[in-house]
Amino acid sequence: MGNMTRRELLSRTGKLAVGATVAGLVPNTLLSGAAKPNIIFILIDDLRWDHLGCMGHPFLKTPGMDRLAGEGVHFTNAFCTTSLCSPSRASFLTGQYVHRHGVKDNLSAWDNEKNHTFFDNLKEAGYRNAFIGKWHMPGKIPKIDSLDRFITFDASGGQGYYYNCPLIIDGVRTERPGRYITTDLTDYAIQFIEEKSEKPFCLYLSHKAVHSPWRPPKDLDGIYQNEDLSFLPREYFSFISFLSGKIIEGAPPATTEYNYRNYCESLAAFDRELVRLLDELDKLGITHNTAVVLAGDNGYSWGEHMDVGKRDASEVNMRIPFIVRYPRGTVKPGRRPEGMALNIDLAPTLLDLAGAAPGKDCDGLSLKPVLENRKEKVRGSFLYEYFKDFPYNVPEQCGVRTERHIYITYRGRRKAGIFDVNKDPGYRKNLIGTPEGKRMLPEMKRLLAQYRGGADNGK
Amino acid sequence: MENKYGRIEKAAFLKRFMIPVTTALLGWLVLHLVSEHLGWIESRVMYKFAMNVVHVVLCSYLAFNGFFVYRAMCMRGAGLAERIAGSYITPMAYAIKEIIRVSEFFTVGESFYYCLCAYPVLGMFVGQAGLLALSEILCRVYYKKRNLYNGNAVTVLPVAVFIASMTALYFLFFYDAGAMVFFAYSELYKLIFK
Incomplete structure (x- = not known):
């Protein structure tokens, strides 16, 4: 290698790169100055x-999401903060x-000046953006x-309706009689994707589904009516909503089984629209050049801790589905890191x-x-926060x-806890008073203070 | 207000007020305690059955107990003010229990404001008013047939209270699944506490 000319070096590097690409070890995007990818972010509630x-x-049966997971990278250890x-x-x-x-709860306003x-960054990078x-x-x-x-x-x-939900289209209120919202939003999403443009696009498709009060479209109504629900948690029962403080607003006063189906x-219905997209x-x-x-936005309890909802740091509430399918930029698709x-x-x-840089204040x-x-993981811990959301x-x-x-x-009377999420996902055994918990506590406290004072450095 | 149930013998305070009210309170307390202590049932089927039954009974008890307390007090010659006050004792006790419970999460002011949320406290209070009005009309019909009530069974006031109560319940729980009222409740919360 010592006597190699610059031309020989470039030639050998090129051959190695082509070989690695053919072998599927390195994505094409790393080796070419290819066009910017299109971006579609689909948020399901x-x-x-x-x-x-x-x-x-x-x-x-979710063929759409299954396809994304099979062709992309499925982060099965994904969480909301x-x-x-x-x-x-x-x-x-x-x-x-x-x-x-600063959007601490469902009552704190979004500060459009500060946030x-x-x-914004994608626009500067030449993207055509849509939020639908x-x-x-x-x-x-x-x-x-x-x-x-x-x-x-x-x-x-702001929750919208499953049927006949009026839309505000670029500031203009438009009635949508007879329309089912998941289909309606997907129609607009496809319309945006089909628009001819030299620019790459970024589409943020944010569904109402599957937030309460759940209403399937007519042709799917009842498809799971006879399915066995015995896999639901032991502590669940049909009238969980009758427990003090469980129903505040929104969830239909019906049985857990009815709501779950x-x-x-x-x-x-959502997955069917995903397949269409x-x-x-x-x-x-x-497809190849589009990152989907x-x-x-958060998990959901269906009977765990005798709850139907999402508002606490339990595993089922924190864990979220998170899949990235980007054929051009993914090595070994179908992985679950x-x-x-x-x-x-x-x-x-x-x-x-x-190819754009995030702001310095990005956590x-x-x-x-x-x-x-190139990496199996990017962090070893994270901060979870839940601020008071009256009257929940x-x-x-x-x-x-x-x-x-x-x-x-916790703020208030409830005592702090340390739980082993792998052995005890239901948080039934508080380790904080045990020798193991006492050993962990100082480091946990340090991390908490660090996160609340500064950005996530991935430690 | 003239007491048109004049021919019904007025029992002692203990009998006409304390016994119906205390019975209603004890019934609620027993149901509440039972509902909190069913975790010992090993069989999943039995546990689910017991939880469902107890919670449906408890919820119905809180929703409808005023109707029966009112009638029981009426039969014992209690006046209108006593009948109304007595019928609201159990809902009031429930509201106090809720204020104490939610004070774990909220400030004192917020804990009281919590009771203005449609579910469960405000809804229960509003629904109770309609049930008392209905109970009053039914008591009048019953005693009028026996010549123990000397007025019209159906008059404007109880009918108006009943209609107002049912209309309020419709907006609290059914119109837009209660979302409109909840939105107004949240906006008022922001004005007061944020």
Whole structure:
């Protein structure tokens, strides 16, 4: 090698690179100055991480999500940093923890002056941006200059309706009689994708599904009516909603079984629309160069801890589905990396894929190294926060989740706890008073203080 | 207000007020305690059955007990004010229990404001008003037939209270699945506490 000329060196490097690409070891994108990828982020509301056919659900069939998982990277250890709609949505958009972006609950307004979304960076990088669907952050629907298309709704306090939901299309209220919202939003998404343009696009498709009050479309109504539900947790019962403080607003006063079946049927409707969207990408021939990310805003309890909801640091509420399919930039598709992925990682990941830089105040980390199989994980812990969301009966809490344990502290009378999430996912055995817990406590406290004072450095 | 049930013998305070009210309170307490202590049942089927039954009974008890307390007090010659106050003792006790319970999560002011949320406290109070009005009309019909009530069975006030109560319940729980009222409740919360 010592006597090799520059030309020989370049030639050999080129041959090695081609060989590695052919062998599938290195994605093409690393070796070429190819065009920027298109981006589609699909946010589904209240979807549990385990409610996909490919996750072994007893009866759900989700060919769309299964296809994404099979052709992409499925982060089965993905979490939201706050298990509540509005705060988590703001975290996806900004890449920040809640204490930084300030949307602490479903009543704290989005500060459009202070907060910047990844759309701003993508716009600068030459993207055509669209937000279609559920915005659901308190306050007036903002004017976001970096969006070329903004379709949303404000009905029912921003939750929207499954049927006949009026849309606000680029600021103009439009009635949608007879329309089912999951289909309606997908129609607009496809319309945006089909628009001819020299620019790459970024589409943020934010569904109302599968948030309560669940209503499937007529042709899917009842498809899971006779399925056996004996796999639901032992502590669940039909009238959980009758427990003090469980129903506040929104969840229909019906049995848990009735609501659960409607949830699954509404999910089937979502997946059908996802299949339609993915087929459209195939038809347009842009699948290879389009990064599709699918995630849920938070998890959901269906009977665990005698709860139907999402508002605390339990495993089922924190875990979210998170899949990235980007054929051009993925090595070994179909993988399930062990590392933790977070909602705050979306923004830096998309910006990294687009060749744009995230802001300095971004707390999340890019998952691109994991997609390229250069790393199995990007972090060892993260901060969980839940701020008071009156009138829901959940204490304010924050904590640190590591790969094996969670340390959680509460405001008020409830005592702090450390739990082994692998051995005890139901948090039944508090380790804080045990020798093991006492050993862990100082480090957990240090991490918590660090996270609340500064950015996530991945330690 | 003239007591048109004048021909019904007025029992002692203990009998006409304390016994119906205390019975209703004890019934609620027993149901509440039972509902909190069913975790010992090993059989999943039995546990689920017991939890379902107890919670449906408890919920119905809280929702409808005023109707029966009112009637029991009426039969013992209690006046209108006593009948109304007595019928609201159990709901009030439930509201106090809820205020104490939610004070784990909320400030004192918020804990009281929590009771204005449709589910469960405000809804129970509003529904109770309609049931008392209905109970009053049924008591009048019953005693009028026996010549123990000397007025019209159906008058404007109880009918108006019943209609107002049912209309309020419709908006609290059914119109837009209660979302509109909840939105107004949340906006008022922001004005007061944020």
